[in-house]
Amino acid sequence: MVRNVSRNSSKTLFYVGCACVGAYVAYRYWKKRQLKTIDEGFEEVSKIDDTNERRVLLLGLEGAGKTSLMNQAIASNVEGNSYVVPPAPTHGFAVYRLVNGPYTFSVWEIGGADDTRQYWSNFLQDTDLLLFMVDATSDSHKLSLAVSTLKQLLGDPRMDNVPILVIANKQDAPNALRPEEVKEALDLLSISPHKHKVEVIACQTRPLPHFPPGTKEYTWHHPSVAIVEKKIFAMATS
Ligand SMILES: Nc1nc2c(ncn2[C@@H]2O[C@H](COP(=O)(O)OP(=O)(O)OP(=O)(O)O)[C@@H](O)[C@H]2O)c(=O)[nH]1
């Protein structure tokens, strides 16, 4: 009798042991499959092709016309796109997507007000093109602030070798500085050509013309906007 009980209990022990080993093997197998799935997931993400993506940074003092330009660029980029006028000051940032052939350009506009400029340095990483927008009707005080702001930006090593397109905006105003004058006022000739390719382009987003039949205010853009766009596409992909 005693012998039977002990035989039964060792049998039970044997089965419990087998069950434990089986459960452990099943657990290891499941874990391995799970890790493999996670690995495959990473592989899929790493396979996503971002070679046709370009990151463009749009900076400039408040009121330079950054939002106005992008609203119109969006309107001219894809037929049927619309935008809201008048532009409001940008508190924080806005991202606009432009498409040209196989390329997608994400344009990051960061507001230019005093309290927002301190955050510009958070956005410098991986920039393919810097758009620096200037209100060409600015007085000398504002222009020298634009100069020191641009120099501070270019002092950041993350901006090394990033091409720069300076946009001399508000060319519709009779007192606006022309691109050559903006080049001088911003001391752009002092920027080493080995470090940055620099170009200056004229732009205006006002005044609104009479709309041709079939167009409305929200789909209108000034012809200079399309020229600026082309320049952005060329410089960000060169
Ligand atoms: N005359 C004239 N005014 C313009 C032009 N572009 C923009 N403006 C005006 O300038 C003002 C500021 O324009 P925004 O586009 O908001 O300027 P911003 O650079 O985005 O300003 P923040 O977002 O505050 O940094 C608005 O009243 C616009 O209507 C232009 O080409 N000519």
Ligand SMILES: [Mg+2]
């Ligand atoms: Mg803005």
